[in-house]
Amino acid sequence: MDLSFSEEQLLIKESVEKFIEKDYDFDTRNKLLETEERFSRSNWKSFAELGWLGVALPEEFGGFDGGPVETMLVMEAFGSGMVLEPYISSVVLSGSIINLGGSAEQKKALLPPLMEGDLLLxxxxxxxxxxxxxxxxxxxxxxxxxxxxxxxxxxxxxxxxxxxxxxxxxxxxxxxxxxxxxxxxxxxxxxxxxxxxxxxxxxxxxxxxxxxxxxxxxxxxxxxxAGNGYETLSRAIELTTAALCAHAVGMMQSAYQATLDYVKTREQFGVPIGKFQVLQHRLVDMYMALEQARSMVYMVSIDVASNDALTRQKAVSGAKAYVGKCARLIAQDSVQIHGGVGMTEELNVGHYFRNLTLFCNALGSTDYHLKCYAELTK
The missing domain is CATH 2.40.110.10 (Butyryl-CoA Dehydrogenase, subunit A, domain 2)
Structure with missing residues (x-):
């Protein structure tokens, strides 16, 4: 299995990461939360201009003609910034439904304005x-x-x-x-x-x-x-679940990094708390969970494009169950190591905790997908 990225994929990854770093910091996100829509239409148009709304959609309608791997790269970076714009619902889920099940006329009417940022679904x-x-x-x-x-x-x-x-x-x-x-x-x-x-x-x-x-x-x-919509819906949900897992890994990375930075500066008994072996062990556990989750996301982003339904379903349920387990560990340990300040609105760790906790139940809970995986592997 080749896990290296192409030059085009690296450009997508770097462009999204650069935007998050420069234009979507925690304070900027908090200001958006105070608006009526809770996201920025201006940002959405910027996403369109940068081509991110069409990374996994057909080139004939103006897309990049990529797939789940390109979506993964965007979603992981979006997760690190807890991006509020409706990318998952409008582009990944709804866009996939149109692309998979829509007629030629529907695709022509809907996909271009979706990718241009003029249509929200x-x-x-x-x-x-x-x-x-x-x-x-x-x-x-x-x-x-x-x-x-x-x-x-x-x-x-x-x-x-x-x-x-x-x-x-x-x-x-x-x-x-x-x-x-x-x-x-x-x-x-x-x-x-x-x-x-x-x-x-x-x-x-x-x-x-x-x-x-x-x-x-x-x-x-x-x-x-009529009557045959379930296959299209289930395929789109599989793609969306894989994208959500990538989004969670981006949040896990940022939560882990924030916690690592915190233990280097927070002092107790005259030394940084990162000197304490117990906390070092917990940070190692967090890092291992993060990297294992990232490996699962790479795997599901490849397998979810398979034409074999069983392969897709096993990959999606396996990834959602395992990434959910890792997300819970990192979210909880991040808050616990920070202490009470970890749950305040002013610190990003509490926001990552909430987002990762909700991820564990999105599109089927960890237990739900673990049971599905067990049934699929009998």
């Missing part, structure tokens, strides 16, 4: 019960002539308050838990019948619970074939 696929099961969908879309009428509720739709369009999973056939019969629709976020209740999340993002009451969409807004 969000995907509504989670519901109240159960905690995480993308195939379990109670929202219904009933065919009426050339249209579909959507009714039901979605919860925890990340970045929905700022989205121009929503991608909605709805049932057109089958029982509530059947993977078959699930369809994906493109819906205008301001369409009549949509009620959106927005709220802030603990990691600094915005999300919403959405009610669809007799929302009418055209048959041309169907993404892919």
């Amino acid at each position: 969000a995907t509504a696929f989670t519901e109240k019960e159960p905690a995480y099961a993308p195939a379990t969908v109670s929202v219904k879309a009933e065919k009426q002539g050339d249209n579909y009428i959507i009714n039901g509720d979605k919860v925890m739709v990340i970045d929905a308050p700022s989205a121009d369009k929503l991608i909605v999973s709805a049932r057109t056939a089958g029982e509530a838990t059947d993977p078959s019969g699930l369809s994906l629709f493109l819906v205008d976020a301001n369409a009549p019948g949509i009620t959106l209740a927005g709220y802030n999340t603990m990691d600094g993002a915005r999300a919403a619970n959405i009610t669809f009451a007799n929302v009418q969409v055209s048959a041309s807004d169907l993404i892919g074939e």
Whole structure:
């Protein structure tokens, strides 16, 4: 397995890291948290101009024609700065759905403005019960002539308050838990019948619970074939889970580095606390967890592009479970070594702790993916 990066990939990596270092420090991020949208539209346009919104999208529509590895490089750097802009929801998840399942007309209409920073997307696929099961969908879309009428509720739709369009999973056939019969629709976020209740999340993002009451969409807004949307959705979720793991590694790197710097300057009994062997052992454990997690991210970023479903699923669940374990260790030890100051709003370590804790439950908890991996390897 070749884990070296190409010249083009290194340029992407270096450009994102340089932006985070110079233009996205902790204080800048905190100022964005005080704004209504909790991110910067100006930054989003800059991402577009630098080509980051299209690194994994087709060249024929203006993208870089890369893949999960290029996404990984962007996401790891974004993780180090805890970037608030809706890259994961709009580009990685929603963009992947359009790219994987959209018609030629939909790709031509949606991908260019997405990559140019003029279109924001969000995907509504989670519901109240159960905690995480993308195939379990109670929202219904009933065919009426050339249209579909959507009714039901979605919860925890990340970045929905700022989205121009929503991608909605709805049932057109089958029982509530059947993977078959699930369809994906493109819906205008301001369409009549949509009620959106927005709220802030603990990691600094915005999300919403959405009610669809007799929302009418055209048959041309169907993404892919009716009843066959689950495969597209699951593939996009696999890509997004791999990207989230890379994002977590970026946060783990910064949390570890902040803790390492702290033990070199914080003194107790007249010496830096980094001189104490117990803390040295804990920092070694943190470093080992970080590097093991990074290796897992490299692996999943390669395997998630496989055409074999079992290979993809094993890689994604294995990575999410293991990176989640490492993330919890680094997040908790970072705060514990800092002491009480580690939980204050003024220090970045507490923010990394919250973000990494939420990562452990995003798109399936660590336990969920560990069970999935066990089932897949029987």
